[in-house]
Amino acid sequence: MSDSDQTPSLPAVPDDSPLAPGGPAPDGLPAGLSAATRAVHAGRPAHVPDAPLNEPLTMASVYVATGDREYGRYGNPTWQAFEAALGDLEGGDALAFSSGLAAVSCVLDLVGQDALVLAPDAAYQGTLGQLADLEMRGRLRSRLVDVSDTEAVLAALDDDVALVWIESPTNPNLDVADVEAICAAAHEVGAYVVVDNTFATPLLQQPLDQGADIVVHSATKYLAGHSDALLGALVTRDEQLRGVLKGRRDLLGAVPGTLEAWLALRGMRTLHLRLERACANAAELAGRLARHDAVGRVRYPGWGAMVSIELGGGALAADLLPRKTRLWVHATSLGGVESTLERRRRWAGEPRTVSDALVRLSVGVEDVEDLWADLSSALDDLVG
Numbered sequence: 001m002s003d004s005d006q007t008p009s010l011p012a013v014p015d016d017s018p019l020a021p022g023g024p025a026p027d028g029l030p031a032g033l034s035a036a037t038r039a040v041h042a043g044r045p046a047h048v049p050d051a052p053l054n055e056p057l058t059m060a061s062v063y064v065a066t067g068d069r070e071y072g073r074y075g076n077p078t079w080q081a082f083e084a085a086l087g088d089l090e091g092g093d094a095l096a097f098s099s100g101l102a103a104v105s106c107v108l109d110l111v112g113q114d115a116l117v118l119a120p121d122a123a124y125q126g127t128l129g130q131l132a133d134l135e136m137r138g139r140l141r142s143r144l145v146d147v148s149d150t151e152a153v154l155a156a157l158d159d160d161v162a163l164v165w166i167e168s169p170t171n172p173n174l175d176v177a178d179v180e181a182i183c184a185a186a187h188e189v190g191a192y193v194v195v196d197n198t199f200a201t202p203l204l205q206q207p208l209d210q211g212a213d214i215v216v217h218s219a220t221k222y223l224a225g226h227s228d229a230l231l232g233a234l235v236t237r238d239e240q241l242r243g244v245l246k247g248r249r250d251l252l253g254a255v256p257g258t259l260e261a262w263l264a265l266r267g268m269r270t271l272h273l274r275l276e277r278a279c280a281n282a283a284e285l286a287g288r289l290a291r292h293d294a295v296g297r298v299r300y301p302g303w304g305a306m307v308s309i310e311l312g313g314g315a316l317a318a319d320l321l322p323r324k325t326r327l328w329v330h331a332t333s334l335g336g337v338e339s340t341l342e343r344r345r346r347w348a349g350e351p352r353t354v355s356d357a358l359v360r361l362s363v364g365v366e367d368v369e370d371l372w373a374d375l376s377s378a379l380d381d382l383v384g
């Protein structure tokens, strides 16, 4: 990573893997618990008489001096409970941010002046938007590549690359990257690897175990899971890197709201149950959608709860479909208990690598037959 007087740089990638996989066991809990059990228990107060079972909301901008916190921008017990729970599931140390994009910008802010970032050519538009903005202002350079094409990624990796940004599955094309192979190759050229794990969640993919240096989350989505809170997070096993990222959060001030952290933690207690139902619904719907005449192509990686479809009727049909459903809500975002859908290219900032006829479905936890009845009748209307 190139150095500059003004721009802080990430420390060099350590040669050896920094910490053993798995992360710390929840305080006072037996070791070896499954992810489902840890989703319920990690980050709770100790089991002592009269302690609340759940970490309470601590509304405080100031703490009594000479402790670890001092001021509300430096730390909060409620954020820390969320961070402990997420860190436990990802197998690292988590830091919460005010939104997913605040977490993204904290990482990109650390890239050295003029350094090269290898990034997906189709990914969450906000991430690509930040990269384009930084490039336009002469802060860094980017090289875009199809991250699901491992050979293309490896071919694009040279000594010049300081950071590799992966999203997998990608938003909204749902392409899957070979995270392990890319991490190994990136580390060989001394580059850091960041994986946006928003779509997979730590229950379906643990990028730190696959070699990633930093995991990014929009906790707004599956982690919080109820479409009522904006929150982001970074997770790493590298203690030095965590210190650098915490320092940037302290300085830049993109800290989470206390209520948002509390809501996300409450949401995470049922993450495994919500995902189990949503993934089963998605698998069933993906199969049925592939057989519907209005659907030209189904994009579904075979796992997860997101399904994208490209409609034979083009952009017009894709704009009409969300207006014809009654149960599925026409809305952006994803990962909530309720099923939602939208044509992604209705957003001006959506990359042109996304089909104009693509409708992204965030499959919720409702009854799958009710979901299909509503969706199939709206699709029938398009071809009928």
Ligand SMILES: *Cc1c(COP(=O)(O)O)cnc(C)c1O
Residues within 6 Å of the ligand: 099, 100, 101, 102, 124, 126, 127, 167, 171, 196, 198, 199, 217, 218, 219, 220, 221, 230, 231, 232
């Ligand atoms: C939504 C999203 C983000 C941005 O998160 P916010 O919480 O909306 O700021 C980043 N990455 C992915 C993959 C997302 O879906």
